């Protein structure tokens with residue numbers, strides 16, 4: 001199947017490692033050009049230099065907790081790409097602690113960076129024949145994983161409602177909005193890799209809880225993100241795509 005990504009232009013917020021980087025890599029392989037950002041300069045430089053063998057990619061160091069910096073990045077990225085078809089907000093403030101600072105960080109990164117990026121990108125997305133917005137969510141938006149009450153799930157849930165707001169308001173401009181929610185995903189150096197090393201028994205219990213017997217990979221999640229964002233996924237709109245290998249044993 002042709003995803004229709006040749007010559008498309010994409011922004012990945014939080015694209016220097018893990019799911020975001022795998023998403024940027026796949027977009028490039030499929031013929032899109034990509035602008036990515038992350039906070040760490042070394043990570044951005046490494047991603048840009050390694051991914052540039054597959055296509056046209058630019059990157060910048062940006063803290064998405066700063067809405068003005070997020071907007072400035074999006075403006076520059078659209079200029080560098082020469083337009084925009086696909087906006088993907090992948091980064092999270094991982095607000096899993098119960099304190100208020102954690103709530104503020106999660107609100108700033110998970111929610112407000114998405115709002116700032118969308119506001120800034122809308123004119124360019126309206127000019128696209130295939131405009132799409134994808135938020136990377138989490139199964140924590142619908143399921144309680146036994147952690148102390150915290151911002152992580154509620155912020156991810158907010159983005160599902162926001163995606164619906166966008167889908168309903170901007171469908172007439174040809175812009176779609178969806179959320180892809182991964183379950184537990186393992187990749188080298190990622191949060192589940194850390195848990196695997198620190199608490200192998202817990203990690204093995206999580207593996208056993210997933211019907212497929214293992215955690216997902218960043219590449220598997222990227223395939224779902226890229227499909228839903230691509231012209232081939234154009235009838236997905238205001239959709240919550242669960243990508244957890246059956247980890248959450250529920251129907252909806």
Ligand SMILES: NC(=O)c1ccc[n+]([C@@H]2O[C@H](COP(=O)([O-])OP(=O)(O)OC[C@H]3O[C@@H](n4cnc5c(N)ncnc54)[C@H](OP(=O)(O)O)[C@@H]3O)[C@@H](O)[C@H]2O)c1
Pocket residue numbers: 013014015016017018019020037038039040041043062063064065090091092093109136137138139181182183184185186190191192
């Ligand atoms: N991994 C999982 O098992 C899992 C499960 C469910 C949902 N998710 C969701 O999937 C998404 C990606 O997860 P991941 O595990 O791949 O994350 P990760 O390994 O922590 O990578 C996140 C990326 O975003 C960047 N980033 C983080 N905070 C940022 C900020 N304030 N400003 C700019 N860039 C920022 C990071 O680079 P810097 O640190 O250099 O900024 C990195 O490039 C998140 O939304 C997460 O909630 C992941």
